[in-house]
Amino acid sequence: MNKEIWNGYSDELPCPRCQKGKLKDYKTDVSSEIIDSQIENNFGPNGVVCPDATLRVTAHLKCSKCDDVAIMCYERIEDVRHTDEEGNEIFEIVPLFYHPAPPLIHIPTSCPSPVADVIKQSFSLYWVDLASCANKIRVALEVLMDHYQIDHNLSLHQRIRTFEATHFKISKYMLAAKWIGNSGSHRADVTRNSILDAYELLEYILEQLFNDKERSLDELSARINAARQHE
Numbered sequence: 001m002n003k004e005i006w007n008g009y010s011d012e013l014p015c016p017r018c019q020k021g022k023l024k025d026y027k028t029d030v031s032s033e034i035i036d037s038q039i040e041n042n043f044g045p046n047g048v049v050c051p052d053a054t055l056r057v058t059a060h061l062k063c064s065k066c067d068d069v070a071i072m073c074y075e076r077i078e079d080v081r082h083t084d085e086e087g088n089e090i091f092e093i094v095p096l097f098y099h100p101a102p103p104l105i106h107i108p109t110s111c112p113s114p115v116a117d118v119i120k121q122s123f124s125l126y127w128v129d130l131a132s133c134a135n136k137i138r139v140a141l142e143v144l145m146d147h148y149q150i151d152h153n154l155s156l157h158q159r160i161r162t163f164e165a166t167h168f169k170i171s172k173y174m175l176a177a178k179w180i181g182n183s184g185s186h187r188a189d190v191t192r193n194s195i196l197d198a199y200e201l202l203e204y205i206l207e208q209l210f211n212d213k214e215r216s217l218d219e220l221s222a223r224i225n226a227a228r229q230h231e
């Protein structure tokens, strides 16, 4: 997981469909300056100019590999008083929403769909509400414990402790991800960086539990061994 690209706007975000290409802007964005910004920036003869202008924008993105499309809404904050050293406008893009949302982590093909579905929902919430995103990551851990048929009457903490008996190292990572997930209920504790930490842990947990390479090698070796069993 490359945490750098998830800390704001980036044109390096992976495609939700194929996960291989990058989402690139491919049409002219539609943008409008918000009313309060227009009032604050009166460029008339006796006008006043505030430091920033704020625009709301919709963009159409296309995958560089599979051509599938996604939409994005963002705010564009323009510095109306200064330019950079080359005379270009200075601005910041603040993403508000993606549909479908790009995957923050790789989900193995062999990951059970109830777990994968919850994680995909968390990808949308990442842009909209970090506390809800943290909660959803916590739900993903609960669903993961369901998959392993760990007693659902126990608390998530106890379930992970039970899981420890068969998955010692993984359960340590799960507990850490759970603490971050819990912080969704105490909204002040949730930061973008803590969520990215939780995703990093989650990606490794899934990689260890649902190893696509191992599964394909299992199938390959079973096929070879079956073909040779009479030799």
Ligand SMILES: [Zn+2]
Pocket (backbone or CB within 6 Å): 015, 016, 017, 018, 019, 020, 021, 063, 064, 065, 066, 067, 068
């Ligand atoms: Zn794609």
